[in-house]
Amino acid sequence: MASAPQATNLPLFYNDLMPLNSRDHGTWKSRTTDQAKWLVGQHAIPLTAEEFVHASRHFPIVFSVGEPSVPLALMGLNEGINTFIDDNGAPTGPVYIPAYARRYPFMLAKLTPDTEELSLCFDPTTDLIGEFDDGAALFDNGEPTESCKATLDFCRNFEEAGFRTQSFVEELNKHNLLMDGEVAIQQAGNDQPFVYRGFRMVDQEKLRDLRGDVLRQWNQNGMLGLIFAHIFSLELMSEVFGRQVQQGKGPVPVPAA
Secondary structure, eight states, X not given: OOOOOOSSSSXXXXXXXXXXXXXXXXXXXXXXXXXXXXXXXXXXXXXXXXXXXXXXXXXXXXXXXXXXOOEEEESOSSTTOOTTBOTTSOBSSSOOOOHHHHXXXXXXXXXXXXXXXOEEEEOTTOSSEESOSSSEESEETTEEOHHHHHHHHHHHHHHHHHHHHHHHHHHHHHTTOEEEOOEEEOOTTOSSOXXXXXXXXXXXXXXXXXXXXXXXXXXXXXXHHXXXXXXXXXXXXXXXXXXXXXXXXXXXXXXXX
């Protein structure tokens, strides 16, 4: 149900990557849009730990299987279904959009494998960047505009949040708190519940058994609040399931043998 982005050369959403530079893109502009077409059919979106509180009000937060485990916002319970984004990429109602999705089509990336420096890149297949009459200019006389600098800052902040999220997950793993998750949802009219697996979640029994000094430290640094946001968000599993059914995207019941 909730797998991490596939281990390919390109991250989720991106079809290609090109470094942004004033020589080749000096006259280019970037557009804003209210239709995030890259989110259509995407059911699990990577999430940073500092987004947990906001995201937990809208959809379940789980952790991907495999290593490294990644926090994911579940916008649908089945592959290819996003209950919060319609087929045109427009939100179906008020919803929090994860920063991972909001940074598209930009991202920071290494231009060569042997460098530690990250450069601002973009997906050249997008229609949000180009030589347009409208939009925000990216360069002015060869220098980055304020709009371009703001985009760079956003991507930098996202990368830093990613490192903090990695440390958060490592701390959970250090105390062996992540367990294989399972949720059963009973739909009216069906004899058998729908069972979802393929994700990880915090083991609440092990959380209760943690030493007091660890819990005290986590309470002081804010980590405990993030864990509870994750736990409370799991109650939204049935709500997302209901959205799928309401939108005609619910899973097909398996006939009894």
